[in-house]
Amino acid sequence: MTSYVAPPTSSEVIPLRAETARIFNIQRYSLNDGQGIRTLVFFKGCPHRCPWCANPESISGRIQFVRREARCLHCTPCLRDAQECPSGAFEQLGRDVTLGELEQTLLKDEVFFRSSGGGVTLSGGEVLLQAEFASRLLASLRRQGIHTAIETAGDAPWPRLLSLAQQCDEVLFDLKILDAEQSRQLLRLDLDRVLANLAALVRAGIRVIPRVPLIPGFTLTPANLERIFARLTSLGLTEVHLLPFHRYGEPKYTLLGKRFQLAGVAEPDPQTVAAVVAEAEALGLRVTLGG
Structure with missing residues (x-):
C-alpha cells in the first residue's frame, strides 16, 4: 500500500464557511453514536493527536489521495483520478459538500429515523472546526423533526460549542486523559477548557452523554478512571458510554504511510472491562458499552 497526498492548494484548506464543509465519510444504519438507527457524518480535520485514533484519515484537513497496491492495475499513464480509476485502487479521502447537498443525502434515511x-x-475529526456549517445543518434537520447529535472533544471556545449544542438533542462528549499536562503533551488538548465546557453544557440543561475510550496505558488506568467518574458524578451526570480499545483502524495508518503508535498493544480483556463497568455502576452511573 502506498499513499499520495495532493500538493497544497487553496482548495485544501478546511472551508470554514457556512455554505460548504469538508467531510470524509457518511456512515448509514449505525446503532451507536446516539439513539436509534443513525446516519453519521464524519467531518475532516482534527486539532488533536490521540495515539489510538481509529480514523487517521480524519486528522488532516486536506483532501488526500491513497493508492491500494493490491487493487492497482498499474495503468499507463496513471491519471491519479479516483473517479476514473477502473479498479478502485486510487481513492480520494475527503470532499467538499454544500449544505443543500448534504441535507438531501441525509434525508434519504428519514424513514429509518422516524421508525427507530x-x-x-x-x-x-472534530466537528467544532466547521461549526458554522454544522450549526446551520443541525438547525435545518431539527426543524424537520430529525433527532440530532454531535460527538466532540469539547476543546473550543464556549460560544462555538454552544452554537452547535443548542441545535442538538444530545451531545456525545469525549473524556480521555484527566491530567492537564498529559492531555496537552499527548493529545494537544486543553483540559481546563474541556472540563469548563462540559460543566457549562450541564448547567445549560443540554443533554450530555460522556464517552470514555478505554485505552491501555493511557485512559485505562485506575487513577484516570477515578478522576473521570468523580467528575461525572459531581456534575450530576448519570450515564457514561465506555469504548474499549480496538485495532480496526490500524490498516489505515499503513495506507496513509503513517506509523500506528499502539501497534502491539492488546485490546482490554473482558475481565478488565467488566471491572471498569462495575466501578462506574457502583457510583450510580448507567453504563453502555460501545456507545
Whole structure:
C-alpha cells in the first residue's frame, strides 16, 4: 500500500464557511453514536493527536489521495483520478459538500429515523472546526423533526460549542486523559477548557452523554478512571458510554504511510472491562458499552 497526498492548494484548506464543509465519510444504519438507527457524518480535520485514533484519515484537513497496491492495475499513464480509476485502487479521502447537498443525502434515511427514533450524528475529526456549517445543518434537520447529535472533544471556545449544542438533542462528549499536562503533551488538548465546557453544557440543561475510550496505558488506568467518574458524578451526570480499545483502524495508518503508535498493544480483556463497568455502576452511573 502506498499513499499520495495532493500538493497544497487553496482548495485544501478546511472551508470554514457556512455554505460548504469538508467531510470524509457518511456512515448509514449505525446503532451507536446516539439513539436509534443513525446516519453519521464524519467531518475532516482534527486539532488533536490521540495515539489510538481509529480514523487517521480524519486528522488532516486536506483532501488526500491513497493508492491500494493490491487493487492497482498499474495503468499507463496513471491519471491519479479516483473517479476514473477502473479498479478502485486510487481513492480520494475527503470532499467538499454544500449544505443543500448534504441535507438531501441525509434525508434519504428519514424513514429509518422516524421508525427507530434515530437521527443524524455529526462526528469527525472534530466537528467544532466547521461549526458554522454544522450549526446551520443541525438547525435545518431539527426543524424537520430529525433527532440530532454531535460527538466532540469539547476543546473550543464556549460560544462555538454552544452554537452547535443548542441545535442538538444530545451531545456525545469525549473524556480521555484527566491530567492537564498529559492531555496537552499527548493529545494537544486543553483540559481546563474541556472540563469548563462540559460543566457549562450541564448547567445549560443540554443533554450530555460522556464517552470514555478505554485505552491501555493511557485512559485505562485506575487513577484516570477515578478522576473521570468523580467528575461525572459531581456534575450530576448519570450515564457514561465506555469504548474499549480496538485495532480496526490500524490498516489505515499503513495506507496513509503513517506509523500506528499502539501497534502491539492488546485490546482490554473482558475481565478488565467488566471491572471498569462495575466501578462506574457502583457510583450510580448507567453504563453502555460501545456507545
